[in-house]
Amino acid sequence: MKHQFTLPAFPESNFELDIAFWTGKQIIYKDNVAVERSTEKGKPFLIPDSNGEIVKAYAKPAYPDIVPVLVIDNNKYNIVEKLKWYEAVLVILPFSIVFIGGGALGGLIGAVGYIYNIQLLRNDDGKSLKYLKAIGVAIAAFAVYFLVSAVIWTWINP
Incomplete structure (x- = not known):
């Protein structure tokens, strides 16, 4: 999952955050070049500025979203627009199983x-299509859960 964004401290640069679906590994690209990540506590991204100095950007969770916010010098920068309350409900709905x-x-x-x-x-996609798909995913998740549960139940209790 890739997300493009900009940062006020780097007005001439374009950034992209790539998050691996299964592992959650995050890679930031500045102008199509991967940004190095430190091994120190918090594992900040080390973004070089135009003066050759390094700016530390910490990726912090932004629940219920899986896209983090970047914290630079105690300022939070959203990479993506925050979910509206009803979108957050749609996101969490399958997990209610x-x-x-x-x-x-x-x-x-x-x-x-x-x-x-x-x-x-x-x-x-258009908003209504996205919301219909999200509701469909929730219904499918419940259906899969009940189907797999029924199969396991009949396998355990023949």
Whole structure:
């Protein structure tokens, strides 16, 4: 999942954040060149400025979103627009399987639906289409959970 953004401290540069779907690994590109990441606590990205100095940018979680915010000199910069409250509800909806007795199976299916819904809401489709797809993902997650649960139940109790 790639997200393009700009930073006020670098008005002449274009940035892109690439987040791996399965691992969550984050890579920032400044003008199509990968930015080095430090091994120090917090693992900041080391962004070189026009004077050759290094600016440390820390990626911090922005729940319920999986796209982090960047913290530079105690200032937070959103990489993507924050989710509206109703979008956050749509994102979290598949994960609610856990609360109906889902356990590990519900958590796994719900987490995949959660991540997929965030990606759906970040694409360029029209709003109504995005919301319909997100509702469809939630319904599909519940259907898959009940189907897999039924198969496991009949396998355990023949």
